[in-house]
Amino acid sequence: MTDLSINSRNLLAAQQPDEVENEPREECGVFGVWAPGEDVAKLTYYGLYALQHRGQEAAGIAVGDGAQVLVFKDLGLVSQVFDEQTLASMVGHVAVGHCRYSTTGSTTWENSQPIFRHTDAGSGVALGHNGNLVNTAELASRARELGVYGPRTTATSDSDVVGALLAHGAADKTLEQAAVDLLPTLKGAFCLTFQDESTLYAARDPHGIRPLSLGRLDRGWVVASETAAFDIVGASFVRDIEPGELLAIDSNGVRSTRFAEPKPKLCIFEHVYLARPDSVIHGRSVHSTRVDIGRSLAREQPAEGDLVIPVPESGTPAAVGFAQESGIPYGQGLMKNAYVGRTFIQPSQTIRQLGIRLKLNPLREVIRGKKLVVVDDSIVRGNTQRALIRMLREAGAVEVHVRIASSPVRWPCFYGIDFASPAELIANGMESEENMVDGVRQAIGADSLGYISVEGMVEATGEKSSDLCAACFDGTYPIELPTETAMGKAVLETMMSTSQGTAPDSLIAKNDNVSAVMRP
Numbered sequence: 001m002t003d004l005s006i007n008s009r010n011l012l013a014a015q016q017p018d019e020v021e022n023e024p025r026e027e028c029g030v031f032g033v034w035a036p037g038e039d040v041a042k043l044t045y046y047g048l049y050a051l052q053h054r055g056q057e058a059a060g061i062a063v064g065d066g067a068q069v070l071v072f073k074d075l076g077l078v079s080q081v082f083d084e085q086t087l088a089s090m091v092g093h094v095a096v097g098h099c100r101y102s103t104t105g106s107t108t109w110e111n112s113q114p115i116f117r118h119t120d121a122g123s124g125v126a127l128g129h130n131g132n133l134v135n136t137a138e139l140a141s142r143a144r145e146l147g148v149y150g151p152r153t154t155a156t157s158d159s160d161v162v163g164a165l166l167a168h169g170a171a172d173k174t175l176e177q178a179a180v181d182l183l184p185t186l187k188g189a190f191c192l193t194f195q196d197e198s199t200l201y202a203a204r205d206p207h208g209i210r211p212l213s214l215g216r217l218d219r220g221w222v223v224a225s226e227t228a229a230f231d232i233v234g235a236s237f238v239r240d241i242e243p244g245e246l247l248a249i250d251s252n253g254v255r256s257t258r259f260a261e262p263k264p265k266l267c268i269f270e271h272v273y274l275a276r277p278d279s280v281i282h283g284r285s286v287h288s289t290r291v292d293i294g295r296s297l298a299r300e301q302p303a304e305g306d307l308v309i310p311v312p313e314s315g316t317p318a319a320v321g322f323a324q325e326s327g328i329p330y331g332q333g334l335m336k337n338a339y340v341g342r343t344f345i346q347p348s349q350t351i352r353q354l355g356i357r358l359k360l361n362p363l364r365e366v367i368r369g370k371k372l373v374v375v376d377d378s379i380v381r382g383n384t385q386r387a388l389i390r391m392l393r394e395a396g397a398v399e400v401h402v403r404i405a406s407s408p409v410r411w412p413c414f415y416g417i418d419f420a421s422p423a424e425l426i427a428n429g430m431e432s433e434e435n436m437v438d439g440v441r442q443a444i445g446a447d448s449l450g451y452i453s454v455e456g457m458v459e460a461t462g463e464k465s466s467d468l469c470a471a472c473f474d475g476t477y478p479i480e481l482p483t484e485t486a487m488g489k490a491v492l493e494t495m496m497s498t499s500q501g502t503a504p505d506s507l508i509a510k511n512d513n514v515s516a517v518m519r520p
Contacts, residue, residue, distance in 0.1 A: 032128075
């Protein structure tokens with residue numbers, strides 16, 4: 001086997017330009033399938049392909065055939081990690097997959113998922129996690145007390161700790177019972193897909209902060225972070241997995257266990273930005289929600305202009321809604337390079353200074369001489385908008401009025417989105433709403449700036465405000481944050497481990513009936 005891992009590690013250090021990296025960063029995507037007689041590895045591959053927007057740093061698939069669990073993962077996009085030969089070698093009837101963007105744990109091969117562990121009973125456990133736990137330090141301490149980690153091993157991420165504790169609990173009981181015991185002790189946002197050799201499991205935290213759904217195949221079942229993944233594999237949507245629910249899927253069908261009472265707090269940013277517009281959340285099309293947000297934005301923050309243009313692609317539905325409500329013509333003033341995602345090629349300093357031009361290019365004949373209403377999904381640090389407005393003015397725009405299809409982001413997220421620290425958030429620290437908006441407007445160079453209200457966003461989702469988490473907008477965190485979590489991810493990672501040592505057991509996984517194929 002060709003070892004690509006060293007190159008992957010080196011290349012991953014080459015990031016996109018600063019302006020591009022200032023966008024909100026997704027968390028992770030999880031997918032699982034139980035389907036005897038189907039090519040579950042390829043189904044999982046295509047499911048992850050549909051979820052690629054949720055994480056572009058690493059990808060992995062685990063497959064079980066009733067006798068063993070096989071895991072293959074690496075840094076990179078789904079299409080970079082897997083090829084036909086690899087997928088053809090992964091034969092079984094149950095699989096879980098994961099595409100990752102790091103929230104807890106650094107970007108290393110060791111932290112790519114699915115996490116693999118073997119139990120004292122000889123079984124294998126592979127786990128994928130979407131979200132972010134806020135009591136990771138406490139869980140890691142418990143794991144060390146139980147002897148899960150040796151004196152020279154460390155916890156590398158919250159997902160690694162969960163996988164380790166789950167496998168430890170399954171030493172003298174079923175994996176399902178071990179999960180029922182462990183899940184109530186996890187605090188934070190988590191959607192888990194995990195498996196042993198024969199059974200698929202899926203679990204969602206009691207607040208349901210991240211989405212997770214169940215789908216039906218002709219000969220099996222699938223679970224996924226977003227319903228768009230069902231469409232690509234030919235599955236039909238059955239229902240959302242409920243907050244505080246654990247599903248087990250095997251030859252006996254689908255079993256549901258309630259491990260905690262539901263306290264719904266779905267992340268409102270899933271509606272605004274994170275989820276694909278062709279996904280459905282709680283029975284409502286994400287695209288429809290974003291169009292309605294645009295309509296509300298036009299009512300709350302009207303603007304005089306000749307043309308409404310989106311910042312593609314995430315701003316497009318809201319721009320359509322804004323144009324419909326305002327009566328201002330909709331136009332495509334910016335072209336997006338569809339092939340610029342996470343690049344492994346280090347830009348030169350000259351190209352880096354061009355920044356956003358790697359992703360977007362103005363259509364000069366469309367915008368020249370026009371008063372533009374530019375609709376974007378959010379402003380986090382403001383660097384992207386600043387560069388964009390400069391580019392539009394250079395291309396001949398007479399005025400640039402910016403309208404944002406979300407409220408000002410003032411607080412960091414601890415539940416699975418890698419927002420900036422409070423000091424880096426452009427809307428944070430202003431004395432009043434009026435001062436904040438004008439300060440941001442001046443900073444990005446717009447002629448006017450308007451945000452939709454939190455109430456306007458909530459109304460567009462069709463959800464009750466009490467059932468949504470809007471902490472990044474209003475600072476109200478539904479899950480209490482330990483001090484070390486509030487201090488930041490880097491501090492948390494330091495507290496998780498007491499020493500540096502050899503690779504944890506999850507990286508050394510091979511015995512008579514459990515094996516892991518992983519790049520060293």
